[in-house]
Amino acid sequence: MKISNQNKTLDLTSPQVMGILNVTPDSFSDGGRFDRIDAALEQARAMIRDGATIIDIGGESTRPGAAHVSEEQELDRVIPIIEAIRAESEVWISIDTSKPQVMKKAVAAGADLINDVRALTVKGALDVAAQTGVPVCIMHMKGQPQNMQDNPQYQDVIDEVANFLNERIAQCLKAGIKRENIVLDPGFGFGKTMEHNFRLINQFNRLLDFELPVLAGLSRKSMFDHLLGLKVDERLASSLTGALLCAQQGAHILRVHDVKETADMLKIMKTVVNATN
Ligand code: 8Y4
Secondary structure, three states: OEEEOOOOEEEOOOOEEEEEEEOOHHHOOOOOHHHHHHHHHHHHHHHHHOOOOEEEEEOOOOOOOOOOOOHHHHHHHHHHHHHHHHHHOOOEEEEEOOOHHHHHHHHHHOOOEEEEOOOOOOOOHHHHHHHHOOOEEEEOOOOOOOOOOOOOOOOOHHHHHHHHHHHHHHHHHHHOOOHHHEEEEOOOOOOOOHHHHHHHHHOHHHHHHHOOOEEEOOOOOOHHHHHHOOOHHHOHHHHHHHHHHHHHOOOOEEEEOOHHHHHHHHHHHHHHHHOOO
């Protein structure tokens, strides 16, 4: 398995680490515009050094209750960071957005992959994504960020996630996105209870039936708080455990905050897998 664009190819034979780079104002203390760009660039450099082969850049928070972000605001946050990273690195740059104009301008600025938690459901997003020609990650979410955690219910969570992704794959193909440019994601934490999230980990390998790359984003999510009573900065061990359980079932990309620890974990996993007699 691999993903490609005009410029390059990322081999997914073994799981790749996608490092999270949030560029929302709460994620970088504000010493002004240059300081913000510089801090984000430093964080990207550290993640690349630690083994990330993809940097996921997001300028909109999808937390329930998070403030609305305008297109102009989002562009102002992400474009300078994409340009700065691209100026010095060939790392894969992923743009975490649902807005068509942000997708378009981010790819023009050097982004290689579109990561959309709304699975290209915003008006115009399918067509713009198709025009860019870059791979897209489509994620399952039940409801919208504002209401997604208000008592989500499923008859069978994995069936519903798979059916949704199947439908979105069809829409992508219809819009002219090539099948080999689609990455799938069950959307841990997006309209799911703790039980739904753990069931999705348990059944993760069913998403491999699509024969498309699959991404797992579990890092520091609140399911670990609900099980173990952990603050966000206490969730490293649980995040690594969740990531390993998905990687063992065949996850191709792990979206994480803790790149070094995840890369170490994957090295152990690969060494064990290859330690046949
Ligand atoms: C602490 C910090 C605790 C952040 C939780 C969080 C995914 C994603 C997000 C995902 C894909 C998050 C943008 C939620 N999650 N994209 N984005 N898959 N493809 N929460 O699972 O990280 S944001």
